[in-house]
Amino acid sequence: MKRIKLLSLQVLVMLVFLATWHVVTATSLFGDVKTMQFFFSTPAAVLGRTFNQLTGSEIYYHLGITLTETVLAFGIGSAAGILFGFAFARRELLSAVFDPYIKAANALPRVVLAPIFALWFGLGIWSKVALGFTLVFFIVFFNVYQGVREVSPTILANARMLGMNERQLFKHVYWPSALTWMFSSLHTSVGFALVGAVVGEYLGSSAGLGYKIHEAESVFDVTGVFSGMLILTIFVILIDALVTLVERRLLVWRPVQSSTTTA
Amino acid sequence: MTLQDRPRQGAGADGPAVALGGVDITFHLADGGRYQAVRDIDLAVKPGEFVSIVGPTGCGKSTLLNAAAGLLSPSQGTVSIFGKPLVGLNRRAGYLFQQDALMPWKTALDNVKVALEPMGVPEREADAQAREWLARVGLRSFVDRYPHMLSGGQRKRVSLAQMLIRNPEIILMDEPFGPLDAQTRQIMGNLLLDLWSRDRKALMFVTHDLEEAIALSDRVVVMSAGPAAGIVADYAVSLPRPRDIADIRLEKAFHEIHRDIWSSLRVEVQKAYAMGEGKELVEGQQSVGGEAR
Numbered sequence: 001m002k003r004i005k006l007l008s009l010q011v012l013v014m015l016v017f018l019a020t021w022h023v024v025t026a027t028s029l030f031g032d033v034k035t036m037q038f039f040f041s042t043p044a045a046v047l048g049r050t051f052n053q054l055t056g057s058e059i060y061y062h063l064g065i066t067l068t069e070t071v072l073a074f075g076i077g078s079a080a081g082i083l084f085g086f087a088f089a090r091r092e093l094l095s096a097v098f099d100p101y102i103k104a105a106n107a108l109p110r111v112v113l114a115p116i117f118a119l120w121f122g123l124g125i126w127s128k129v130a131l132g133f134t135l136v137f138f139i140v141f142f143n144v145y146q147g148v149r150e151v152s153p154t155i156l157a158n159a160r161m162l163g164m165n166e167r168q169l170f171k172h173v174y175w176p177s178a179l180t181w182m183f184s185s186l187h188t189s190v191g192f193a194l195v196g197a198v199v200g201e202y203l204g205s206s207a208g209l210g211y212k213i214h215e216a217e218s219v220f221d222v223t224g225v226f227s228g229m230l231i232l233t234i235f236v237i238l239i240d241a242l243v244t245l246v247e248r249r250l251l252v253w254r255p256v257q258s259s260t261t262t263a
Numbered sequence: 264m265t266l267q268d269r270p271r272q273g274a275g276a277d278g279p280a281v282a283l284g285g286v287d288i289t290f291h292l293a294d295g296g297r298y299q300a301v302r303d304i305d306l307a308v309k310p311g312e313f314v315s316i317v318g319p320t321g322c323g324k325s326t327l328l329n330a331a332a333g334l335l336s337p338s339q340g341t342v343s344i345f346g347k348p349l350v351g352l353n354r355r356a357g358y359l360f361q362q363d364a365l366m367p368w369k370t371a372l373d374n375v376k377v378a379l380e381p382m383g384v385p386e387r388e389a390d391a392q393a394r395e396w397l398a399r400v401g402l403r404s405f406v407d408r409y410p411h412m413l414s415g416g417q418r419k420r421v422s423l424a425q426m427l428i429r430n431p432e433i434i435l436m437d438e439p440f441g442p443l444d445a446q447t448r449q450i451m452g453n454l455l456l457d458l459w460s461r462d463r464k465a466l467m468f469v470t471h472d473l474e475e476a477i478a479l480s481d482r483v484v485v486m487s488a489g490p491a492a493g494i495v496a497d498y499a500v501s502l503p504r505p506r507d508i509a510d511i512r513l514e515k516a517f518h519e520i521h522r523d524i525w526s527s528l529r530v531e532v533q534k535a536y537a538m539g540e541g542k543e544l545v546e547g548q549q550s551v552g553g554e555a556r
């Protein structure tokens with residue numbers, strides 16, 4: 001009952017939004033229709049273009065490229081984040097020495113690195129992977145670091161009293177604890193991997209969703225820009241759903257926390 | 264008749280299971296200060312003996328167990344295990360911690376099973392043994408539950424199985440039944456006595472519940488209020504075994520022992536209470552500290 005009411009209200013918001021958009025762009029109430037459509041396109045045109053693209057085959061090539069970059073950035077960024085997170089958490093000196101540099105590097109807005117990466121790695125996928133990497137790495141790094149440092153001292157003492165050696169402690173205590181922290185930021189890190197890919201493509205490439213949007217923008221094809229954004233949104237929602245699925249599988253042992261996101 | 268169990272105990276029967284000699288433990292606080300928790304502790308626990316340690320909160324009971332476990336090395340004094348000075352962790356002891364110590368990412372079964380991994384027990388056998396132990400502590404149908412899906416008492420049982428499955432020669436237990444309700448405590452107490460009486464190990468049992476201490480143990484050791492807490496009394500409990508910890512409380516002998524021990528414990532509890540009240544008053548704390556020294 002409550003669910004249905006909520007859902008219908010949510011749909012209503014969308015309808016009002018689309019209707020307003022339509023009225024603004026398809027009637028002369030707010031100005032010249034041609035001008036309005038040049039700047040804002042129309043909902044019908046955007047939905048139509050999106051439908052055509054999704055039923056065509058070209059867009060899947062671009063989606064594939066973006067997905068590849070995202071997966072690579074996430075994979076490599078996570079691996080490096082885990083490695084460094086562990087190393088820093090277990091070596092007091094290392095973390096003390098590098099602390100200011102890590103903070104400085106993390107404070108830098110990563111987008112400014114895009115041109116440099118394009119210079120170093122070319123306009124292919126690797127410059128985008130590099131950009132995504134710099135975003136993913138820090139999230140995973142900080143979380144793994146925290147996860148290793150914040151292992152409950154009691155659990156650790158107990159494991160040691162059970163006779164575990166360093167390797168077994170790693171396997172049964174540090175690793176699961178670090179992974180928990182990493183998974184808790186899975187949505188963020190996957191999201192950032194995607195941001196890195198799309199922004200990188202947008203700033204210079206010949207393939208990918210970011211490229212598609214940029215291409216449409218450079219010829220003032222507002223319909224194309226909006227449709228690209230819509231496809232990107234759908235793509236992100238799908239990936240996010242997948243992450244949620246993975247998360248549920250991996251963190252079965254956790255008490256169910258009340259979710260704040262809608263189904 | 265003692266010949267039979269000689270060979271089993273022979274390996275380590277060359278001294279008390281745990282012997283603390285003149286142990287001082289001082290903590291170095293983060294603000295540069297020091298806190299002497301316990302002072303000049305002499306305590307020996309024989310193989311097969313069930314010793315309870317009671318005392319006001321914060322007097323240093325956990326600290327003593329940590330020293331016996333080798334998790335903490337005393338600032339002064341010696342810790343010997345079966346006559347040998349303890350170096351590093353006490354490999355012959357099992358420790359049931361006061362706080363939850365189960366790995367939350369493992370099921371009850373895996374938590375118990377993992378205790379056998381350091382001993383090199385093959386997976387199959389570890390699985391069978393872990394199931395058997397979980398059944399023994401009454402959790403046969405909870406093997407696949409994660410800790411958060413178990414009640415406090417059930418978690419303690421898993422911890423108990425996890426510790427006992429390794430068959431340690433010395434058992435250290437820190438207020439294991441502290442947070443449980445009265446009925447569960449009784450059930451757990453009887454379960455513990457049942458398990459312990461099968462092959463009596465040396466057992467150091469910390470509790471703040473004097474009745475529980477008497478009902479379970481062969482000896483009750485009373486600690487004074489901290490700082491620089493010491494042992495103020497040591498009572499033998501010569502009630503017959505096997506015991507039922509609910510029934511034994513009704514006996515006359517129990518009451519007599521209880522009255523005796525309580526007379527020494529009460530003073531310390533009141534001291535600790537007064538100190539807690541006067542924490543804000545620097546003067547009051549100093550005078551108490553001076554007295555303890």
Ligand SMILES: Nc1ncnc2c1ncn2[C@@H]1O[C@H](COP(=O)(O)OP(=O)(O)O)[C@@H](O)[C@H]1O
Pocket residue numbers: 290291292298300318319320321322323324325326327489
């Ligand atoms: N790591 C520590 N650092 C400083 N003080 C500690 C530490 N551990 C325990 N203490 C202090 O030592 C005293 C004894 O603690 P504890 O052994 O835990 O008492 P309890 O008898 O309640 O188990 C307490 O006053 C406590 O504040």
Ligand SMILES: [Mg+2]
Pocket residue numbers: 324325326361437
């Ligand atoms: Mg304690």
